[in-house]
Amino acid sequence: MSTTEVDPATTNSPEAAMASRARFAALVQRQGAFAIFVLVMVVASFSFDSFLSRGNLTGIAVQASFLAMLALGMTFVIMTGGIDLSVGSVFALGGVLAAWGSQHGTLVAFALPLGVCGFIGLVQGLVIARGGLPPFIVTLAGLLFARGLLLLLTDEGAKTYKVPAGSAFRKLAQNDLLGIPYPVLLVVLFFAIGALVLHRTSYGASVLAIGGQEDAAELMGLPVARTKVLTYVASALLAGFGGIMIASYTSSGVTILGVGLELEAIAAVVLGGTLLTGGAGTILGSLIGVLLLQVIKNVINQVGSLDSDWQAVVSGTILLGVVTLQRWLTRAERT
């Protein structure tokens, strides 16, 4: 494969070709989802008049904001080389607790879900980091536990708690600042904080080091167990906060939400270029992954003649397409 932008000094040398190919691979790895996202946006804006309307774009952003919260926590978990299957259930549990809590004041509506979800994350983190159990199994149990707790609180799912009319809690997700809904602003804020934490704190450095090679990180004296526990707590807290937002948005604690949402979050993170093997990834990529999934949903909803089931087919196919491309390119990089 010839390349157009090679250094004249090393023209035609295999090293140069390899280096630029590696650069290209890294670019696709990081920006592949972004390229597809832009492509879908452009095609959609030409195909549907209403696509670029303010209402539609705001709708996409708000709908994406809940998944974005889960994906942010998942990004950190996956970067440590772990996985968190509990976030969908924890998200739903957080929503129910927030709706119930809002009947006793806005403070309770925040404190209760964050407390309970944070505790679930803490237990999961401790069992994973100190007990040495595989994250897949621990968070699978966490999924069952959180769902069980939710059913227990809601009379086996038959009861839906309502946020009282006029409660200040409703403002969280229903109001906006300069036309931008609060959930969207919160996502931007949280992702900015996430990026800062990853790149500017010792915790962030530990996360990447652990995901890169856990044994080495431990030998270097990094606080492996503490970092892992913190990561699972953060993931559960973010999922719980997503639940708080959806409770405020829908003014109720909907019990059937969140089933399979953990897999959507994982898909978004993988699409965004974070490797499931840990040790590398981008916060912004995950956000792009979330937006891509949401835009696909939106576009398929706009095509009236298309069954909404196409959404799953397209999302799954794009996920497989992107990871296949990523693999081929990273393999090319290595050989």
Next chain:
Amino acid sequence: MTDTVSPTTTGAPAPEATGRSRRVDSDWVRRNGVFVALALLLLFNLVFTDNFATEGTLRLQLVQVAPVLIVALGMALVIGTEGIDLSVGAVMALAAALIPLYIGYGTGLAIGISLLAGVVVGLIAGVLVAHVGVQPIVATLGLMVAGRGVANLFGGQIKSIRDEGFRELGTGSILGIPYVVAIAAVIAVIVGLVVRRTTYGRQLVAIGGNKLAAELAGLPVKRVLVTTYVVSGLLAAMAGILLAARSQASDPTKLGLLMELSAITAVVIGGTPLSGGQVRILGTVAGALLMQLITATLIFHNIQDSWAQIVQAVIVIAAVYVQLGRGTTRKSRTT
């Protein structure tokens, strides 16, 4: 009869030391815990559950566990290669959704096409994992999302299936044993024999134990991996067909939902580690029976679904914790 060799038993027979006997004990628990738990739970039900030891009750339990067991057997093989197959639930839905479309052309043809669909999905998963190098969890996650979508596109809403032969498959029995149970038992025996007595079985375990070494030893790693995912897809399709035959209907949105998690749980509780290199078929059978019996026991004693899920979560963690008694010494424990 065990198919694994533990370091404690291969070493020179040292004089009985206290530390060694404790190691052996924990190893024995790890190996046989699932059988002990199953026996205890059976005993509990015989004593405390009215009408438990009746033919009807036992038959119902076996009929209910059969599809889970069939899926879990395929999953055990995949996990043995250090993989995972999240697509099984979607494959079940897809297989069931195809039945009403082709049943008009003959029962055998419809079943054949459904099984073929399972093989195709397994083939895609296998090629992605073995040839492209996509991580099993991502490859099968994509197929799970897309597969469920395709199943919905084919199946639409719930469709009832009117076919005498198909009805017989789901509800008939041979020598008093329901076909569904007989099929599951035969598959369990076949898979057990394949793992222990065939070259493929030994290659599979070798690949799961150390893929690089297996490759260097000249084993056909890619072919074995592809075959394993195809088998998993085929078995999942079979389970989907049997479920559809039992209810004489296909419901692509619900059928097989969360089945991947039940199957993984059965396999892991049965003593097959997620890290690959071992396949415990008898343990998987016991694991599936144990999970079924736990659910049934909770239902017999009118314990709500919420508590059932919480209890299951605790059991999963406890089971894996017991099994890891040895695993934690292998990996330096974080302090």
